[in-house]
Amino acid sequence: xxxxxxxxxxxxxxxxxxxxxxxxxxxxxxxxxxxxxxxxxxxxxxxxxxxxxxxxxxxxxxxxxxxxxxxxxxxxxxxxxxxxxxxxxxxxxxxxxxxxxxxxxxxxxxxxxxxxxxxxxxxxxxxxxxxxxxxxxxxxxxxxxxxxxxxxxxxxxxxxxxxxxxxxxxxxxxxxxxxxxxxxxxxxxxxxxxxxxxxxxxxxxxxxxxxxxxxxxxxxx
Amino acid sequence: xxxxxxxxxxxxxxxxxxxxxxxxxxxxxxxxxxxxxxxxxxxxxxxxxxxxxxxxxxxxxxxxxxxxxxxxxxxxxxxxxxxxxxxxxxxxxxxxxxxxxxxxxxxxxxxxxxxxxxxxxxxxxxxxxxxxxxxxxxxxxxxxxxxxxxxxxxxxxxxxxxxxxxxxxxxxxxxxxxxxxxxxxxxxxxxxxxxxxxxxxxxxxxxxxxxxxxxxxxxxxxxxxxxxxxxxxxxxxxxxxxxxxxxxxxxxxxxxxxxxxxxxxxxxxxxxxxxxxxxxxxxxxxxxxxxxxx
Numbered sequence: 001x002x003x004x005x006x007x008x009x010x011x012x013x014x015x016x017x018x019x020x021x022x023x024x025x026x027x028x029x030x031x032x033x034x035x036x037x038x039x040x041x042x043x044x045x046x047x048x049x050x051x052x053x054x055x056x057x058x059x060x061x062x063x064x065x066x067x068x069x070x071x072x073x074x075x076x077x078x079x080x081x082x083x084x085x086x087x088x089x090x091x092x093x094x095x096x097x098x099x100x101x102x103x104x105x106x107x108x109x110x111x112x113x114x115x116x117x118x119x120x121x122x123x124x125x126x127x128x129x130x131x132x133x134x135x136x137x138x139x140x141x142x143x144x145x146x147x148x149x150x151x152x153x154x155x156x157x158x159x160x161x162x163x164x165x166x167x168x169x170x171x172x173x174x175x176x177x178x179x180x181x182x183x184x185x186x187x188x189x190x191x192x193x194x195x196x197x198x199x200x201x202x203x204x205x206x207x208x209x210x211x212x213x214x215x216x217x218x219x220x221x
Numbered sequence: 222x223x224x225x226x227x228x229x230x231x232x233x234x235x236x237x238x239x240x241x242x243x244x245x246x247x248x249x250x251x252x253x254x255x256x257x258x259x260x261x262x263x264x265x266x267x268x269x270x271x272x273x274x275x276x277x278x279x280x281x282x283x284x285x286x287x288x289x290x291x292x293x294x295x296x297x298x299x300x301x302x303x304x305x306x307x308x309x310x311x312x313x314x315x316x317x318x319x320x321x322x323x324x325x326x327x328x329x330x331x332x333x334x335x336x337x338x339x340x341x342x343x344x345x346x347x348x349x350x351x352x353x354x355x356x357x358x359x360x361x362x363x364x365x366x367x368x369x370x371x372x373x374x375x376x377x378x379x380x381x382x383x384x385x386x387x388x389x390x391x392x393x394x395x396x397x398x399x400x401x402x403x404x405x406x407x408x409x410x411x412x413x414x415x416x417x418x419x420x421x422x423x424x425x426x427x428x429x430x431x432x433x434x435x436x437x438x439x440x441x442x443x444x445x446x447x448x449x450x451x452x453x454x455x456x457x458x459x460x461x462x463x464x465x466x467x468x469x470x471x472x473x474x475x476x477x478x479x480x481x482x483x484x485x486x487x488x489x490x491x492x493x494x495x496x497x498x499x500x501x502x503x504x505x506x507x508x509x510x511x512x513x514x515x
Contacts, residue, residue, distance in 0.1 A: 007335065007343075010267065011332075014327075
């Protein structure tokens with residue numbers, strides 16, 4: 001474990017998994033949506049559902065959706081701040097099969113886009129996104145990440161990697177998932193450098209690619 | 222690459238002719254891709270947050286369940302009135318451990334050290350020394366590197382998660398880290414720092430994680446006091462030349478094995494120990510009915 005994972009993070013209490021990790025799930029979801037959510041449906045599963053209220057899991061997720069980091073002192077007041085910001089939200093418990101005990105299911109709606117996401121808080125404030133828009137995924141949201149929704153047809157992956165290569169962006173890890181052969185597929189590429197904004201329209205114009213999402217963690221250290 | 226054993230950490234410091242703090246700092250730089258200046262600035266920031274948490278403590282604040290808050294102020298009042306045992310330092314350690322752990326339960330900002338549940342232990346032993354003028358910020362930050370180094374070894378060989386190893390992995394680990402930090406601050410040798418850590422962790426071996434209603438409140442807040450006071454006692458033993466009969470790495474390995482032997486009821490599920498007492502269960506039922514579900 002890295003030194004500043006043993007000492008740290010700086011966070012709003014009381015729990016790194018139920019509070020800090022929950023805030024990171026909310027904030028990662030907002031970054032993936034690419035805009036401020038206007039409506040949020042927040043489902044809590046397992047220990048998030050049973051002890052979430054006492055740990056402030058509900059407030060932490062809402063704080064994250066409002067773009068607060070896990071150490072933001074306004075985190076406990078997030079419900080009132082959401083009202084001020086005009087973000088509607090509902091929180092309820094959900095039943096899932098074979099999910100991590102600290103899992104949240106978020107459905108977000110912004111002015112331009114919609115997003116659904118399932119993520120787990122896996123300890124020490126770290127998270128894993130386990131599905132995005134109904135397709136399985138597995139990434140931590142702690143690296144610059146490019147997410148592509150596409151048709152499961154030959155050539156889509158080559159288009160994406162060619163575009164990254166042309167800009168000298170190194171791929172640290174790459175995963176591909178699909179709902180069914182020839183169905184909806186998702187590519188998750190964690191990159192070593194910043195993903196430029198104009199890559200989004202460029203790849204979005206490629207035939208077979210439905211949606212391009214960038215998560216640049218170096219925008220907001 | 223961080224050290225996988227205390228023995229390796231001590232050997233590195235000896236061979237390089239550097240302090241334990243420098244050994245830990247250097248081992249992290251390659252891995253974290255930080256410069257030494259960045260790393261030191263980050264450590265200074267953590268120390269500033271620890272100070273700010275204590276400074277901003279509000280004795281009127283209560284946790285959402287109402288179970289936690291205000292106790293640190295009681296200790297300070299009783300200490301000021303001369304009612305307590307153990308002298309000024311031990312009273313301050315007790316009050317500071319409660320302060321930071323209460324702040325955590327009350328959704329204030331803390332440094333997880335190594336976890337949120339055990340965040341009170343390190344600041345408890347360090348803040349009074351800084352306030353009494355016994356250690357400046359640079360010395361405290363060096364001691365925090367030493368603490369982190371032992372924490373990294375515990376993470377590598379055992380665990381720092383209560384859900385995996387019980388409270389011995391959280392407050393026990395924090396106590397070991399704090400004992401090593403104190404021993405280092407008071408000029409102890411690397412070997413005596415390792416002894417202090419070994420004795421502190423060994424003393425808390427088997428400590429279970431049994432949070433009432435699953436919350437980081439009861440008994441977590443008061444266990445931070447035990448971790449801090451145990452750290453002081455073990456640092457004092459090590460500084461007196463007392464050696465841990467069992468080497469630090471072997472104590473850590475034993476902690477990991479004991480964690481695996483603990484029933485899941487005693488690993489953060491809120492199903493055993495104090496959580497399963499009639500009063501613990503009654504509190505859990507009351508909170509559940511108040512909450513009306515999520």
